[in-house]
Amino acid sequence: MQPTPDDVRPAPGAHPGSGWVVVGLDNGGTCNNATVLSDSGEFLVDGLVENESRVKDGPEVAVASLAASFERILDLTGTPRAFVRAVGLDTPGPASADGVISSKGATNFSQAAWRGFDFRRALESRIGLPVVYNNDGNAAALYAHYAFFGADAAQQSSVSAIVGTGLGGGLVEAGRVIRGAAGMAGELGHVHIPMEGLLADGQPVPSCNCGFSGDAESVASLTAIEKNLLPFWLTRFPGHQLAGLDPHMAAKQVRSLGEQGDPLAMEIFEQQAKAIGRLFTIASNFTDPSAYFVGGGVVEATPEFREWFLARVRAHTALRGEQIDVVRFAVVPDLDMAGARGAAIAARTIVLGD
Numbered sequence: 001m002q003p004t005p006d007d008v009r010p011a012p013g014a015h016p017g018s019g020w021v022v023v024g025l026d027n028g029g030t031c032n033n034a035t036v037l038s039d040s041g042e043f044l045v046d047g048l049v050e051n052e053s054r055v056k057d058g059p060e061v062a063v064a065s066l067a068a069s070f071e072r073i074l075d076l077t078g079t080p081r082a083f084v085r086a087v088g089l090d091t092p093g094p095a096s097a098d099g100v101i102s103s104k105g106a107t108n109f110s111q112a113a114w115r116g117f118d119f120r121r122a123l124e125s126r127i128g129l130p131v132v133y134n135n136d137g138n139a140a141a142l143y144a145h146y147a148f149f150g151a152d153a154a155q156q157s158s159v160s161a162i163v164g165t166g167l168g169g170g171l172v173e174a175g176r177v178i179r180g181a182a183g184m185a186g187e188l189g190h191v192h193i194p195m196e197g198l199l200a201d202g203q204p205v206p207s208c209n210c211g212f213s214g215d216a217e218s219v220a221s222l223t224a225i226e227k228n229l230l231p232f233w234l235t236r237f238p239g240h241q242l243a244g245l246d247p248h249m250a251a252k253q254v255r256s257l258g259e260q261g262d263p264l265a266m267e268i269f270e271q272q273a274k275a276i277g278r279l280f281t282i283a284s285n286f287t288d289p290s291a292y293f294v295g296g297g298v299v300e301a302t303p304e305f306r307e308w309f310l311a312r313v314r315a316h317t318a319l320r321g322e323q324i325d326v327v328r329f330a331v332v333p334d335l336d337m338a339g340a341r342g343a344a345i346a347a348r349t350i351v352l353g354d
C-alpha cells in the first residue's frame with residue numbers, strides 16, 4: 001500500500017534543535033513493512049509502507065530488499081540518515097535471540113542458504129547501523145504492551161497470545177521482551193495445557209506441528225482448526241455446510257461463520273478461548289503479568305464477536321482475587337503494523353539504555 005501524504009510526518013531531526021530516530025523493519029513472507037519512531041516516542045508513519053520481501057529468492061536478495069525498504073522510509077519521512085541511531089528488525093522464527101535463522105530451516109525461509117543465516121548481522125553490515133533483532137511474535141507483543149500502557153510501559157508486564165497459522169506472541173516484563181537463553185522464551189504455542197474439560201467426549205487429543213500433543217497451538221491456531229478441531233466437530237454436525245470442502249479452505253471460513261453465530265463455529269471458538277484462558281492461567285502463576293492481550297484473526301472480527309471472544313478468554317483464565325483486582329484484558333491493536341512498530345520500540349529501548 002502506498003502511504004498518502006497525510007500518513008507521513010517529517011522526522012523531528014529534520015528540523016533544527018530536535019532529536020534522533022530509530023527505524024523499524026518488519027520482514028514477512030511476502031512483504032516488508034517499515035516505520036520510523038522519534039526520540040520522543042512518536043511514530044512518523046500511520047499506515048503500512050511495504051515492499052516485496054523476496055525471502056523466497058534467498059538471503060542476499062532479501063537483505064537487499066530490506067535495505068531498499070530502509071532507504072525508502074527515510075525518503076518518505078525526510079529523515080537524514082545521520083539521525084538514525086539504530087534499526088529494529090523482526091522476522092518470523094524460528095531464529096536465535098540474535099537473529100540467526102534456525103539451522104533446520106523455517107517455513108518462511110525455505111532456501112538452503114537460509115539455514116543458520118545471520119540475518120541481523122547481514123542487515124547491519126549492509127546498512128552500516130546497529131540492528132536489534134526480535135522474532136515477529138515478540139515484536140508484536142512489545143508493540144501491544146507500549147500501545148496499551150503508554151508512558152507507564154516500563155513499569156508494567158504483559159503476555160500476548162496472537163492466533164494465526166500458529167499461536168505466537170510473547171512476554172514483556174518491565175517494558176522489555178523476555179527472550180530467554182536461546183531466544184525461545186515466550187513460545188506460548190508450545191506450552192502444554194490441561195485437556196481435561198476442554199475436549200468433548202470422544203474428541204482425540206490434538207497434535208501440533210512441533211511434535212507435542214495437547215499444547216496451546218494444537219487448539220488455538222488456524223492450523224488446529226484445519227487439522228484437529230474442524231474434522232472432529234464435523235462428525236458432530238452432519239450435513240454442515242463446511243463438510244466436503246477442502247479442509248484448508250473450510251478452516252478459513254470458520255471465523256465468519258462464528259460471527260454469524262453458527263453452532264459448529266461457536267464450539268470451535270469456545271475451545272480456542274478455553275485454550276488461551278488455560279495458557280493465561282499458567283502465565284498468571286508464572287510471571288503474574290499486569291495485562292493479557294489477544295491478537296490475530298480471531299479478534300480481527302466484528303466488535304460483537306471480538307468482545308465475546310475476549311470475555312470467554314477472560315472467563316477461562318483462573319485468576320486469584322488479588323489478581324482480578326489489578327489485571328486487564330485487551331486486544332492487540334494494529335496487528336499489521338505491530339511487527340515494524342515493536343521492532344522500532346526494541347531499537348529505541350536499546351538506544352535509551354533503559
Ligand SMILES: [Zn+2]
Nearest residue numbers: 190208210215
Ligand atoms: Zn506445539
